[in-house]
Amino acid sequence: MADLKERLLPPKPSSAINLRETINNRPSASGRVPFQGVDVLGLKKRGQGLRSWIRVDSSGNSQIIEVDKFTMMRRCDLPARDLRLLDPLFVYPSTILGREKAIVVNLEQIRCIITAEEVLLLNSLDSYVLQYVVELQRRLKTTGVDEVWQNDANHGADLNRRRGSRNFDNVFGNTSPDYLPFEFRALEVALEAACTFLDSQAAELEIEAYPLLDELTSKISTLNLERVRRLKSRLVALTRRVQKVRDEIEQLMDDDGDMAEMYLTEKKMRMESFVYGDQSVTGYRSIDGASFSAPVSPVSSPPESRKLEKSLSIARSRHESTRSSESSTENIEELEMLLEAYFVVIDSTLNKLTSLKEYIDDTEDFINIQLDNVRNQLIQFELLLTTATFVVAIFGVVAGIFGMNFEIPMFGNPDAFKWVLLITGVSGIIIFSAFVWFFRYKRLMPL
Numbered sequence: 345m346a347d348l349k350e351r352l353l354p355p356k357p358s359s360a361i362n363l364r365e366t367i368n369n370r371p372s373a374s375g376r377v378p379f380q381g382v383d384v385l386g387l388k389k390r391g392q393g394l395r396s397w398i399r400v401d402s403s404g405n406s407q408i409i410e411v412d413k414f415t416m417m418r419r420c421d422l423p424a425r426d427l428r429l430l431d432p433l434f435v436y437p438s439t440i441l442g443r444e445k446a447i448v449v450n451l452e453q454i455r456c457i458i459t460a461e462e463v464l465l466l467n468s469l470d471s472y473v474l475q476y477v478v479e480l481q482r483r484l485k486t487t488g489v490d491e492v493w494q495n496d497a498n499h500g501a502d503l504n505r506r507r508g509s510r511n512f513d514n515v516f517g518n519t520s521p522d523y524l525p526f527e528f529r530a531l532e533v534a535l536e537a538a539c540t541f542l543d544s545q546a547a548e549l550e551i552e553a554y555p556l557l558d559e560l561t562s563k564i565s566t567l568n569l570e571r572v573r574r575l576k577s578r579l580v581a582l583t584r585r586v587q588k589v590r591d592e593i594e595q596l597m598d599d600d601g602d603m604a605e606m607y608l609t610e611k612k613m614r615m616e617s618f619v620y621g622d623q624s625v626t627g628y629r630s631i632d633g634a635s636f637s638a639p640v641s642p643v644s645s646p647p648e649s650r651k652l653e654k655s656l657s658i659a660r661s662r663h664e665s666t667r668s669s670e671s672s673t674e675n676i677e678e679l680e681m682l683l684e685a686y687f688v689v690i691d692s693t694l695n696k697l698t699s700l701k702e703y704i705d706d707t708e709d710f711i712n713i714q715l716d717n718v719r720n721q722l723i724q725f726e727l728l729l730t731t732a733t734f735v736v737a738i739f740g741v742v743a744g745i746f747g748m749n750f751e752i753p754m755f756g757n758p759d760a761f762k763w764v765l766l767i768t769g770v771s772g773i774i775i776f777s778a779f780v781w782f783f784r785y786k787r788l789m790p791l
Contacts, residue, residue, distance in 0.1 A: 396467035398477060402526045404484030406477060408467060420446040420457050420464070430455040430466060437588045438538070440531075440596060442606035447527055451538035451589065458530045460608035472537060480533045484526075525609040528682060535593075535686040542586050543693045546700075549579060553700055557707045564711060576704055583697045590694055593687045603676040603683075724789050731779045735772040742768050 394410040411419070413427060421444055429436050429450045441448040447458040453472040456465040463480065465473060524532070553575055560568040596602050742764065754760045783789045 398465045398467050398473075400463045400465075400477060400480055400484075400530075402461055402484065404481040406481060409464075416457075416464070420459060422446055422448065422457070430457070432466065432468070438585070438592050440592055442602050444605075444611075445608065447531060447606055447608065449531065449534050451534050452541055452585070454534045454537050456530075456534065458527045458534075458608075460525070460527055460612045463530045472541060476533060476537050479537070480530060483529060483533065524678060524682070525607070527606065527608045528679060531606075532682055532686075535682075538589060539686055539689045539693065542582070542589065542690065543696075545582055546586070546693050546696050549575070549582065550696065550700055553579070553704070557703065561707060561710060564714065572704070572707075579697060579701060579704070583694070583701065586690060586694045586697060590687065590690045593683050593690065597680055597683050597687065600676055603679045606679060607676075727783065727788065728780075731776055734779075735776045738772050738775070739768055 394412050395416075397409050397411060397416075398406060399409050400406045413424070416422070416427060417424060426441060426443065426448045428434060429439055429441075429448060432455070436450055438452065439448070439450045445459060449456050449458060453470050454465075454476055456463055456476075465477065556568070556571055556575060560572055746764065780789070
């Protein structure tokens with residue numbers, strides 16, 4: 345992996361580094377170091393400067409190219425808003441866009457442009473980007489099936505013969521994904537990398553979550569509650585990302601036009617065959633089985649020949665449009681099956697996260713029930729304590745009455761104090777029992 349990084353990433357020129365250090369360390373006229381802030385001028389010229397891209401062709405060979413934004417737009421026939429999705433400085437949700445000559449993929453760390461002949465990724469030190477490049481090269485170099493597609497494209501073979509060969513392979517049970525065109529194989533590696541990354545994060549979250557939740561149910565503490573809160577925040581963020589990938593794949597599967605737009609190899613072959621057909625029709629015309637060379641000057645051709653060429657051109661364009669519509673209708677099953685396979689994977693990951701969220705919600709409900717039970721016990725204890733305080737207050741009232749400064753004949757009886765204590769104690773017990781019976785009658789306390 346380290347050798348791959350050194351080979352893919354170009355070294356920084358020493359002149360640029362020395363120039364930047366000189367500018368940063370140069371003092372101003374007042375002797376103070378200038379403000380070390382954001383390089384606004386550099387940010388304004390980002391779109392016009394050269395950027396390093398990793399290019400992987402259909403043979404599995406990789407190289408570093410440096411092109412600016414406008415050159416990349418013309419090269420892949422993409423608008424600026426599509427290239428903005430690939431900028432690492434911006435945070436965009438996962439997106440798969442099918443354009444006329446390219447597929448724009450933004451799936452987690454994998455941000456690339458896929459054409460019929462190459463894959464372009466922004467040069468990055470991210471391990472997932474390097475793993476994507478390595479895996480794509482391995483799949484392209486281990487099989488030579490892509491050469492069949494490339495030879496068909498170079499020689500302008502018609503689509504019916506190629507569809508017949510693929511149907512012939514399917515008859516014999518050869519449904520290997522290596523027989524897909526180049527753009528779908530690159531898209532498959534991107535989908536696999538994104539789904540594997542999200543599934544691994546979900547698995548790590550599960551391994552961390554279940555023991556923590558079990559510990560929280562046995563011991564409710566501030567530390568455990570804080571850990572569960574952070575865990576739930578990570579879960580919500582990961583669920584949102586997985587849901588976006590799932591929705592993007594589902595949206596593609598539901599739209600036949602978007603899937604047909606992503607057949608870049610077929611569109612390229614159709615365009616080449618259309619150009620070859622124009623050249624053959626322009627050079628030769630077949631009338632009653634005989635071929636005649638077309639006149640060089642259009643002025644010398646009679647009006648009837650121009651009408652014939654126009655009618656042939658209209659008929660050929662109608663035939664090509666009809667055949668392209670039939671081809672897009674018949675061949676979207678390949679891409680649909682590919683998307684459906686990874687839709688099942690990402691849906692399984694989403695179900696895993698949903699189950700974990702339900703388990704967290706059940707744990708929260710259980711903790712709330714426990715807290716409510718403790719709160720009820722405290723209320724019951726407070727109620728009993730208040731009742732006992734009321735009963736004890738009766739002794740204070742009796743002591744206050746007998747402590748007044750007046751004489752009564754009962755003070756002369758030596759057993760009077762005992763009778764007062766006995767009567768007061770029995771009265772307090774009766775009053776306390778009456779309160780407890782009333783609380784149970786009103787279901788304020790458990791039976």
